[in-house]
Amino acid sequence: MKPLVDKELCVACGECIDACPVGAISVGDECAEISDECTLCGMCVDACQYGAISMPDVGTGADEDxxxxxxxxxxxxxxxxxxxxxxxxxxxxxxxxxxxxxxxxxxxxxxxxxxxxxxxxxxxxxxxxxxxxxxxxxxxxxxxxxxxxxxxxxxxxxxxxxxxxxxxxxxxxxxxxxxxxxxxxxxxxxxxxxxxxxxxxxxxxxxxxxxxxxxxxxxxxxxxxxxxxxxxxxxxxxxxxxxxxxxxxxxxxxVSRVEVLEEQVLEGPGANIAEADVVVSGGRGLQRKENFAMLEELASLLNGAVGASRGAVEAGLADPSQQVGQTGRTVAPVLYMAVGISGAVQHVVGMQGSKVIVAVNRDPEAPIFDVCHFGVVADLFEFVPAFIRKIRKERGEEV
Ligand SMILES: Cc1cc2nc3c(=O)[nH]c(=O)nc-3n(C[C@H](O)[C@H](O)[C@H](O)COP(=O)(O)OP(=O)(O)OC[C@H]3O[C@@H](n4cnc5c(N)ncnc54)[C@H](O)[C@@H]3O)c2cc1C
The missing domain is CATH 3.40.50.620 (HUPs)
Known part of the structure; x- marks a missing residue:
C-alpha cells in the first residue's frame, strides 16, 4: 500500500523527494512516483503544496465493536x-x-x-x-x-x-x-x-x-x-x-504447503552471544580480523562470548552472527565490554540492557562513554593485552 498521486494535480516539482525519509519517491516526466520502499509515514502528503498526494484509505475499523x-x-x-x-x-x-x-x-x-x-x-x-x-x-x-x-x-x-x-x-x-x-x-x-x-x-x-x-x-x-x-x-x-x-x-x-524434512541448529562464532553472561565486543577500532584473537582470549578467560559492531562486520573483521545492535542481536549480559566501538545508537539499542558496560576507546569524546558504567580511555592494543596479563597474574597463571 502506498500514498496516491493525483496526476492532474502533480506538477513534478520534486519537493516530495526531499521530504521522503526513505528515498521512496522519484519524479518522472509528468508526476511523482512512489516505490515499494514507502513506509506510509505521510511526510510527502504534508510536503506537497499542490495537494497532489494523499494517504490510501485503509479504513478505520470504526464499524467493529x-x-x-x-x-x-x-x-x-x-x-x-x-x-x-x-x-x-x-x-x-x-x-x-x-x-x-x-x-x-x-x-x-x-x-x-x-x-x-x-x-x-x-x-x-x-x-x-x-x-x-x-x-x-x-x-x-x-x-x-x-x-x-x-x-x-x-x-x-x-x-x-x-x-x-x-x-x-x-x-x-x-x-x-x-x-x-x-x-x-x-x-x-x-x-x-x-x-x-x-x-x-x-x-x-x-x-x-x-x-x-x-x-x-x-x-x-x-x-x-x-x-x-x-x-x-x-x-x-x-x-x-x-x-x-x-x-x-x-x-x-x-494444512501447509511446506513440509519440514529436517531441522538444523545454526552454528557460528556468535551462536551463543545472546545467552552468554559476558560479551566482549569489538568494533572497527580492531582494524584487522586477526586482532579479534585477543578479544577471544579475553572472552574465554571471562567465560564469555565475542560480539561485534556492524562496523566490524562490514569491514570483514567479524562474522554477521556476532553483530550486536538494531540489525543484529540484542544482548543483556552481566558484563558487556565494548572495545574500539564508537557507540552509535544502533549499536547501543542492542546492548543497553547489560548490567555493567565497560568501554575501551582512545577517543574521550566517543559516544560510547555516555552509556557505559566504566570507561577506559586508552589504545585498545595496549589495554587489552595488559588486562589479559593482569587477569592471568591474579589467577596465578604464567604470563
Ligand atoms: C539502519 C541501520 C542499522 C544499523 N544497525 C547496526 C547494528 O545492529 N549494530 C551496530 O553496531 N551498528 C549498526 N549500524 C551502524 C552504526 O550506525 C555504526 O556505523 C556502527 O556501529 C559503527 O561501528 P564501530 O563503532 O565499530 O565503528 P566506528 O564508528 O568507526 O568506531 C570505531 C571506534 O574505534 C575507536 N578506535 C579506533 N582505534 C582505536 C584504538 N587503537 N584503541 C581504542 N579505540 C580505537 C575510535 O575512536 C572509534 O570510536 C546501523 C546503521 C544503520 C543506518
Whole structure:
C-alpha cells in the first residue's frame, strides 16, 4: 500500500523527494512516483503544496465493536522441548499490562507433546493457558502456526497479543497481523497502557534516531513483538490457580504447503552471544580480523562470548552472527565490554540492557562513554593485552 498521486494535480516539482525519509519517491516526466520502499509515514502528503498526494484509505475499523476484545495474550514459543526465555519476559510485562487494564493475562502455546508445560506459565501469572498440541506443530511452519493463532484470536478475541521478536516471531507474526487486518509494532523496547487504555508501543524509529510511541486505536488485537532480553522475566512467588483450555480446531488449520524434512541448529562464532553472561565486543577500532584473537582470549578467560559492531562486520573483521545492535542481536549480559566501538545508537539499542558496560576507546569524546558504567580511555592494543596479563597474574597463571 502506498500514498496516491493525483496526476492532474502533480506538477513534478520534486519537493516530495526531499521530504521522503526513505528515498521512496522519484519524479518522472509528468508526476511523482512512489516505490515499494514507502513506509506510509505521510511526510510527502504534508510536503506537497499542490495537494497532489494523499494517504490510501485503509479504513478505520470504526464499524467493529472493539469492546468485544478482552485480555492480554502472550504467544509462548516452544522450541526443542523448552519454553523460550522471551516468553517469560513477555508474560512478566503482559501481567503488568493486564493489571493496568483490569483484565486477564493468558498464554497460548502451540507444539507437540506439550504435557505439563502450563505449570511454568501459571508461575508467570497466566490465568488461562490455551494449548494446541498437534503432530503438525512439531516443527515450526509459518502457515500452520499462523492459521492456528489466527483461528484462536478470532474465536477468543484478545485485546492485546504479544510475541517474541525471535526468528519464529519475526517469521509468522506479520502474517498473523495481515490475516487479522490489524497493526503490528515489531521490536518494541517498552510497552505500557496509555490514559485511553490503548497499548503504548515504544520502539526506535528512523534508524534509531528517535523513539516512537505507536498506537493501534482502530483494530484488534493490538500486536507487538519484543526481542529476547529487552525485558526482565520475574516469576510470581505463588503460581496462579489457572485453567488449561485445549481448543478443538478445524483440520484446515493444520494444512501447509511446506513440509519440514529436517531441522538444523545454526552454528557460528556468535551462536551463543545472546545467552552468554559476558560479551566482549569489538568494533572497527580492531582494524584487522586477526586482532579479534585477543578479544577471544579475553572472552574465554571471562567465560564469555565475542560480539561485534556492524562496523566490524562490514569491514570483514567479524562474522554477521556476532553483530550486536538494531540489525543484529540484542544482548543483556552481566558484563558487556565494548572495545574500539564508537557507540552509535544502533549499536547501543542492542546492548543497553547489560548490567555493567565497560568501554575501551582512545577517543574521550566517543559516544560510547555516555552509556557505559566504566570507561577506559586508552589504545585498545595496549589495554587489552595488559588486562589479559593482569587477569592471568591474579589467577596465578604464567604470563
Ligand atoms: C539502519 C541501520 C542499522 C544499523 N544497525 C547496526 C547494528 O545492529 N549494530 C551496530 O553496531 N551498528 C549498526 N549500524 C551502524 C552504526 O550506525 C555504526 O556505523 C556502527 O556501529 C559503527 O561501528 P564501530 O563503532 O565499530 O565503528 P566506528 O564508528 O568507526 O568506531 C570505531 C571506534 O574505534 C575507536 N578506535 C579506533 N582505534 C582505536 C584504538 N587503537 N584503541 C581504542 N579505540 C580505537 C575510535 O575512536 C572509534 O570510536 C546501523 C546503521 C544503520 C543506518
Amino acid at each position: 472493539l469492546s468485544r476484545y478482552k485480555g492480554v495474550w502472550v504467544f509462548v514459543e516452544w522450541r526443542h522441548g523448552t519454553v523460550h526465555r522471551v516468553s517469560y519476559e513477555l508474560l512478566t510485562v503482559g501481567r503488568k499490562l493486564a493489571e493496568k487494564k483490569g483484565t486477564d493475562l493468558c498464554a497460548v502455546i502451540q507444539g507437540h507433546k506439550l504435557d505439563g508445560v502450563e505449570k511454568d506459565l501459571f508461575r508467570y501469572g497466566a490465568k488461562t493457558v490455551y494449548v494446541v498440541d498437534h503432530p503438525s506443530l512439531a516443527h515450526f511452519t509459518d502457515e500452520i502456526y499462523g492459521n492456528v493463532l489466527v483461528e484462536l484470536v478470532r474465536r477468543y478475541r484478545p485485546e492485546i497479543l504479544l510475541a517474541g521478536g525471535t526468528s519464529t516471531g519475526r517469521s509468522f507474526i506479520p502474517r498473523v497481523a495481515a490475516m487479522l487486518q490489524t497493526g503490528l509494532t515489531a521490536d518494541c523496547t517498552e510497552l505500557d497502557i496509555n490514559d485511553e487504555g490503548l497499548l503504548l508501543q515504544t520502539r526506535p524509529a528512523f534508524g534509531g534516531n528517535i523513539m516512537a510511541s505507536i498506537l493501534c486505536p482502530y483494530r484488534r488485537p493490538q500486536i507487538a513483538t519484543v526481542r529476547p532480553k529487552v525485558l526482565r522475566a520475574e516469576p510470581l512467588d505463588m503460581p496462579v490457580d489457572g485453567q488449561v483450555v485445549r481448543p478443538d480446531l478445524p483440520g484446515a488449520c493444520f
